[in-house]
Amino acid sequence: MGVEGIGARVVRKEDKRFITGKGRYVDDIKLLGMTHAHFIRSPHAHAKVKKIDSSAALKMPGVVAVLTGQELVDDKVGNLICGWAITSKDGTPMKMGAWPAMAPETVRFVGQAVAVVIADSKNLARDAAESVVVDYEELPAVADMQSAIKAGAPQLHPEAPGNQVYDWVIGDEGATDAAFAKAANVVKLDVTNNRLAPNAMEPRAAIADYDAAEEHFTLYTTSQNPHVARLVLSAFYNIAPEHKLRVIAPDVGGGFGSKIFIYPEEMVALWASKKVGRPVKWTGDRTEAFLTDAHGRDHVTHAEMAFDANNKITGLKVKTYANFGAYMSLFSSSVPTYLYATLLSGQYNIPAIHAEVVGVYTNTTPVDAYRGAGRPEASYLIERLMETAARQLKVDPAQLRRTNFITQFPHQTPVIMAYDTGDFNASLDAAMKAIDYAGFAARKAQAKSQGKLRGIGVSCYIEACGIAPSKAVGSLGAGVGLWESAEVRVNPVGTIEILTGSHSHGQGHETTFCQLVAERLGVPISQVSIVHGDTDKVQFGMGTYGSRSAAVGLTAILKAMEKMESKAKKIAAHALEASEGDIVIENGEFKVAGTDKAIAFPMVALAAYTAHNLPDGMEPGLKESAFYDPTNFTFPAGAYICELEVDPGTGKTSFVNFVAADDFGRLINPMIVEGQVHGGLAQGIGQALLEHAIYDANGQPVTASFMDYSMPRADDLPSFNLSHTTTLCPGNPLGIKGCGEAGAIGASAAVINAITDAIGKNNLEMPATPDRVWRTIHAA
Amino acid sequence: MSTVKLTVNGKAVAVDVEDRTLLVHLLRDHLNLTGTHVGCDTSQCGACVVHLDGKAVKSCTMLAGQADGANVTTIEGIAKGDELHPMQAAFRDNHGLQCGYCTPGMIMSAIDIVHRHGGQLDEPTVRQELEGNICRCTGYHNIVKAVLDAAGRMKVSQAAE
Numbered sequence: 034m035g036v037e038g039i040g041a042r043v044v045r046k047e048d049k050r051f052i053t054g055k056g057r058y059v060d061d062i063k064l065l066g067m068t069h070a071h072f073i074r075s076p077h078a079h080a081k082v083k084k085i086d087s088s089a090a091l092k093m094p095g096v097v098a099v100l101t102g103q104e105l106v107d108d109k110v111g112n113l114i115c116g117w118a119i120t121s122k123d124g125t126p127m128k129m130g131a132w133p134a135m136a137p138e139t140v141r142f143v144g145q146a147v148a149v150v151i152a153d154s155k156n157l158a159r160d161a162a163e164s165v166v167v168d169y170e171e172l173p174a175v176a177d178m179q180s181a182i183k184a185g186a187p188q189l190h191p192e193a194p195g196n197q198v199y200d201w202v203i204g205d206e207g208a209t210d211a212a213f214a215k216a217a218n219v220v221k222l223d224v225t226n227n228r229l230a231p232n233a234m235e236p237r238a239a240i241a242d243y244d245a246a247e248e249h250f251t252l253y254t255t256s257q258n259p260h261v262a263r264l265v266l267s268a269f270y271n272i273a274p275e276h277k278l279r280v281i282a283p284d285v286g287g288g289f290g291s292k293i294f295i296y297p298e299e300m301v302a303l304w305a306s307k308k309v310g311r312p313v314k315w316t317g318d319r320t321e322a323f324l325t326d327a328h329g330r331d332h333v334t335h336a337e338m339a340f341d342a343n344n345k346i347t348g349l350k351v352k353t354y355a356n357f358g359a360y361m362s363l364f365s366s367s368v369p370t371y372l373y374a375t376l377l378s379g380q381y382n383i384p385a386i387h388a389e390v391v392g393v394y395t396n397t398t399p400v401d402a403y404r405g406a407g408r409p410e411a412s413y414l415i416e417r418l419m420e421t422a423a424r425q426l427k428v429d430p431a432q433l434r435r436t437n438f439i440t441q442f443p444h445q446t447p448v449i450m451a452y453d454t455g456d457f458n459a460s461l462d463a464a465m466k467a468i469d470y471a472g473f474a475a476r477k478a479q480a481k482s483q484g485k486l487r488g489i490g491v492s493c494y495i496e497a498c499g500i501a502p503s504k505a506v507g508s509l510g511a512g513v514g515l516w517e518s519a520e521v522r523v524n525p526v527g528t529i530e531i532l533t534g535s536h537s538h539g540q541g542h543e544t545t546f547c548q549l550v551a552e553r554l555g556v557p558i559s560q561v562s563i564v565h566g567d568t569d570k571v572q573f574g575m576g577t578y579g580s581r582s583a584a585v586g587l588t589a590i591l592k593a594m595e596k597m598e599s600k601a602k603k604i605a606a607h608a609l610e611a612s613e614g615d616i617v618i619e620n621g622e623f624k625v626a627g628t629d630k631a632i633a634f635p636m637v638a639l640a641a642y643t644a645h646n647l648p649d650g651m652e653p654g655l656k657e658s659a660f661y662d663p664t665n666f667t668f669p670a671g672a673y674i675c676e677l678e679v680d681p682g683t684g685k686t687s688f689v690n691f692v693a694a695d696d697f698g699r700l701i702n703p704m705i706v707e708g709q710v711h712g713g714l715a716q717g718i719g720q721a722l723l724e725h726a727i728y729d730a731n732g733q734p735v736t737a738s739f740m741d742y743s744m745p746r747a748d749d750l751p752s753f754n755l756s757h758t759t760t761l762c763p764g765n766p767l768g769i770k771g772c773g774e775a776g777a778i779g780a781s782a783a784v785i786n787a788i789t790d791a792i793g794k795n796n797l798e799m800p801a802t803p804d805r806v807w808r809t810i811h812a813a
Numbered sequence: 814m815s816t817v818k819l820t821v822n823g824k825a826v827a828v829d830v831e832d833r834t835l836l837v838h839l840l841r842d843h844l845n846l847t848g849t850h851v852g853c854d855t856s857q858c859g860a861c862v863v864h865l866d867g868k869a870v871k872s873c874t875m876l877a878g879q880a881d882g883a884n885v886t887t888i889e890g891i892a893k894g895d896e897l898h899p900m901q902a903a904f905r906d907n908h909g910l911q912c913g914y915c916t917p918g919m920i921m922s923a924i925d926i927v928h929r930h931g932g933q934l935d936e937p938t939v940r941q942e943l944e945g946n947i948c949r950c951t952g953y954h955n956i957v958k959a960v961l962d963a964a965g966r967m968k969v970s971q972a973a974e
Contacts, residue, residue: 044905051913052901052920054848054888061847156831234852234860234914234949286850286914287949319853539912539950708908708955715952739857739947747943747953752936776952 038552039767042704046558047543056284059238059253060316067240068097070302070315071158073148073165074324075140078174078396078732079187082138082147082167089164090150095157097309099165100301101148102137110134110304111270113297115361116512119199119370119392127199127392130190132360132399134270134297134304140169141189141359142398143734144324149301151309155316174396174732178333178354181395189359189394198357198366198392203374204447209387212348216339220422226410227799228331228356228726230742231403233538235286236317237326239299241306249277250306254299256282257292257536258576261513263568265295265363272303282566285538289716290402291326292538293578294363298325323737328726329403331356332369332410338418344426346381346437351388351414359394362401366392371449371509372407372497378446379415380457380493380670381437386447396732402578404716405496405777412494416782420490421795430491430786431465438493449509450497452668455696459758461493463694464672467754473676476689485678486810487689488791492673494779497666498771499764500579504662516662517581518574519589521597523655525642527635529556532564532658534574535586540773541705542582548701549587549767553594554634555620572658580771583701584667588765592659601637601655607648608632608640667762669770671695673714675783679791684807686722686788688751693779695755698762698770706772707755713776714753719745720777721784725800743800817877821846822890830877837861837872839880840887848888848917852947859946862918862925863887869925871945888917891924899966900924900959909959911950922946923960927967934964 037043050056073085087099113132120126135146147167152158173187180186181196189196213219233255240253250273256262259280267275285292298315306313317325332353339348355369374388405412419437423430438457445451465471473489480487500506503514520532531546542565547558564570577586598618605623606613609630617626624631637655640646644653676689693710700706723743727735736742761768781799789795792810818827821844828843840846840863851873852860861873864886891898900920903909910916926942927934939960940953948956 045908047913048905048910051910051916052888052897052904053892054846054917056848056913058847058850058914060851061841156833232949234858234912234947235850236852284913287912289949318851319855319858541911704908708911708951711952711954712911712950713952716949738855739853740855744857744947744949745952746947747957748937748940750940750953752954752957753952 035551035555037548037558039548039699039701041548041702043544043548043558043702045541045544046547047541058235058284058286059240059255062240062253064240064242064312067312067314068151068153068309069155069158070305070313071150071155071162072146072298073150073162073167074144074146076143077140077169077171078143078176079172080140080169081172082136082140083170084168085148086166087148090161093161093164095153096161097151097153099148099150100305100308102133102135105133105135105304106137108304109271113295113360114265114269114363115366116363117367118510119201119366121199122202127366128193129198129361130192134300142396143732144398146297149305151305151313176395176397176728176730176732178356178393178395181393189396193394196394198361198394200389200391201370202387202389204387205385206387208385209348209350212385213337213339213350216347217342218340218426220338220340220418220425222418222421223335224414224417225798226330226332226413227720227724229329229403229720229724230323230726230736231289231291231326231329232322232744233287233289233291236319236322237292237296237298238316239302240312240314241302242312243306245310250303251279251281252299252303253281253283255285255292256280257285257288257538257578259536259566259568260534260574261576262295266300266303270300272300280568282536288538289404290329290406290578293576294327294401296325319739320737323734323742324398327362327399327401328358329400330410331400334414336414336418338422340422340426344428344433344436346383348385349377349383351377353388353390355390355392356395356397356400357392358397358399360399362399365399365401367511368402368407373411375449376408376411376495376497377415377448378450379412380439380495382439383447388448397728405774408496408774409778409781412778413782416492416494417785420786424795431461431470434461434491434493451665453665453763454760455668455670456758456760457493457670460670460694460696461672463756463758464674464692467692467694467756468674468676468690470674480678486681486791487676487678488787490675490783490786490790492779492783492786494775495668495670496774496778498580498669499584499663499667500581501585501663501666513575515575516660517585517589518572518658518660519593520572520658521593521656523597523638525639527560527638529561530564531561531590532571533586533590534571534576535582536566536577538577540577540582541702545583545701545705546587546590549590550594553598554618556634580669580773584762584765584769584771585661585663587769588767589659589661591766592661593657596657596659597655600657603648603651604640605632605637608646663764665764667764667770669695669697669772669775671775671779673779673783675787677787677791679788679806681810684803684810686801686806690754691751692754693776694758695772695775696758696760697772698759699768700757709772710755710776711753713774714780715745715750716777717780718750718784721781721799721801723749723800815878817881819880819882820884822886832878834877835873836875836877836880839877840872846887846889850914850917852915857947858915859922860915860918862921862946864921864925869922888921899970900963903959903963903966907955907959907962909951909956915946915948919946919948919956923963926960927964932968934961936961
């Protein structure tokens with residue numbers, strides 16, 4: 034490892050612009066002649082749009098246009114799509130209603146756009162929106178899943194009778210029933226996985242710029258995957274062919290999944306910019322984010338786990354209702370199916386699993402992938418079940434896990450996933466040591482003497498990251514391939530540009546990706562720059578989500594580097610009059626092994642471009658590209674243990690210690706990995722204690738600002754105690770597993786297991802607010 | 814419309830704005846100081862924090878006109894040329910930022926926290942004082958470390974002056 038190579042704690046190259054206020058986010062960009070869009074949104078959860086009267090608004094100074102959903106229809110702009118096809122157990126495809134970017138006839142959630150005002154300034158657009166009169170005919174609405182699936186419930190889409198999108202199954206029902214028939218013990222649990230609002234700190238924004246002479250659009254947008262945005266906007270929405278649409282995602286202020294999807298607003302901005310002949314900018318405010326950014330989680334599940342007399346798990350049955358909101362967002366269908374039910378085996382050897390997932394429409398904001406996406410829901414369910422089982426079977430919860438850990442790899446689960454490697458005992462050992470698990474009983478007694486209820490909670494998570502290979506996800510219904518691409522451009526002076534289809538919005542790619550180059554060539558990272566987020570610069574890419582950028586994106590860079598190095602070695606060998614096989618790369622030089630003959634890398638680059646002395650038949654230049662499609666998902670795993678105290682008088686929870694022992698395979702930059710874990714843990718703890726996106730019975734959002742949705746703040750959280758165990762991922766040459774979502778996936782169960790341990794009652798839903806905890810303590 | 818006269822990052826400016834203009838929009842839209850961000854519109858998240866006459870304020874929560882005659886410092890105004898403010902350096906060195914969106918407000922709040930508490934800062938105090946700044950990326954762990962680190966650096970640099 035060099036000082037800037039793989040494994041080094043290099044401070045981030047990108048930080049200087051962020052700490053000096055020089056970041057360039059979409060809302061920071063101004064174009065000449067730019068107009069501003071303000072959307073008119075439904076105040077009703079379900080209503081017919083009878084009439085939109087914009088006559089008064091159009092007379093106001095500075096108003097350029099008021100555009101409606103009907104005009105989108107007239108211009109043949111496509112509806113929003115869902116890109117992952119799921120088949121129900123009866124063999125029918127999932128049932129979806131159309132989602133127009135602005136509703137021409139019917140609105141189905143509060144905040145759905147019906148029209149947009151385009152004006153010379155944001156304030157003028159807002160003023161004019163006040164003068165647009167929309168005549169709605171209110172319809173009965175339904176916001177919770179239990180009501181939505183009842184007979185006689187208000188119906189959202191005629192295409193989906195009973196508000197059911199699909200009824201999907203996985204696993205072997207017969208084998209599972211047989212396991213339960215022979216079980217010595219059965220553990221049952223009902224859990225709700227609370228709905229979350231993503232709340233990246235930067236609200237979504239878009240600037241669309243149409244060039245009439247070139248018939249070309251440029252879109253600046255807050256996207257995690259600008260190439261996917263271009264593909265969808267072009268192929269499905271009829272905005273423009275791909276070569277006439279440039280999508281730029283500059284600095285993006287957090288994504289967490291919520292900026293994967295193609296939303297109505299950027300689509301409308303593009304369309305409107307052509308209609309009005311000027312650039313159109315839209316910047317969402319926080320309430321719009323609550324109303325329109327795809328929410329996360331929102332599952333209701335009943336599960337049963339069968340055990341034999343030796344406390345070995347023999348079977349698992351799961352039935353989950355998943356709330357999709359009012360429309361099927363881009364990858365929504367895959368979240369409670371292939372990203373959730375395929376992880377239901379957890380870290381355990383479970384011979385038989387059967388899961389059924391019913392997808393439900395409600396009059397709420399659409400739900401899609403968010404910070405873990407299906408895997409937090411699976412991990413929370415399994416780890417709550419294990420804790421419940423330990424209490425019911427009266428065994429130590431850590432020991433019950435050990436009894437059932439998978440210890441042989443590869444391991445084929447009954448739910449598609451084939452775990453490639455891992456050492457679950459090692460991570461549990463590390464976590465138990467870090468928290469002094471053995472000394473807990475004494476600490477609990479000590480706390481009791483001070484009137485506090487102390488609890489400890491274990492959570493052993495596993496996740497599937499990378500979301501690849503393409504052939505596998507294609508067979509499961511994905512509409513796109515999920516590989517990654519990279520290009521290595523060596524300039525004649527030896528500086529290097531790495532073009533990647535991954536997108537960095539906080540993950541630190543501009544540093545970690547350079548570290549790979551430093552590792553291989555021995556050049557300083559200051560000589561390397563990372564280019565991403567612009568479809569005109571990078572040919573194609575699938576973007577950043579599912580903790581995939583290092584395992585998939587960086588491996589693509591490695592593949593391109595290997596090609597470039599191979600050519601560079603030929604050039605060096607030719608210049609040094611040596612055999613190509615004798616050339617080694619060390620400290621920025623190409624050397625003839627075992628001699629003092631060497632040529633510096635910049636001289637190799639220069640030789641490639643002067644082309645004065647290249648091997649016969651070699652093309653000039655030094656630039657290579659690669660597309661990399663993994664052979665399997667990656668399987669990060671770990672053990673989290675939370676120790677906390679509950680004040681029985683107030684129900685308030687205080688952390689004593691939170692330890693995390695993760696196995697992410699090889700770490701490129703441990704400092705950045707730790708940061709990723711910290712953030713994930715905060716999300717997992719936030720979900721457990723604070724966060725909940727709530728609707729009333731009529732579908733009115735109760736939590737639509739930071740005044741009423743409880744975001745985790747610094748004084749809600751502890752400092753974290755992190756460690757790593759390592760099994761290298763055999764699925765990619767760097768041995769990387771991914772680290773972006775682990776904390777969000779594993780932390781919630783540890784917290785709830787600890788609180789329920791402290792209060793001696795097992796049934797407690799998230800978020801475990803002081804009020805809810807107090808009521809649970811004092812319930813009869 | 815009114816003319817607001819104020820000093821921003823040491824430079825006197827006079828800006829014609831609508832009376833309803835918020836200070837953050839004067840900075841971002843009229844002076845192109847886009848380092849100050851808007852994250853919530855309800856005074857909760859702190860992405861918009863600047864210093865007004867030396868105190869941290871949320872620039873989305875005051876009218877530009879209320880800053881008439883004031884001395885405003887933004888994230889763009891705290892480094893001395895190429896020399897970062899100790900708080901900026903501490904955020905970088907402790908990996909106290911990821912996406913960078915909350916970072917300017919965090920840094921401006923944190924400088925004010927150190928000024929108010931001097932050498933008396935500890936972790937619980939920093940966590941409590943950061944209650945008005947929300948970060949979704951870092952879990953605050955490294956932000957807290959950065960503020961404590963910078964508190965030490967700022968004492969040293971004050972002593973040196």
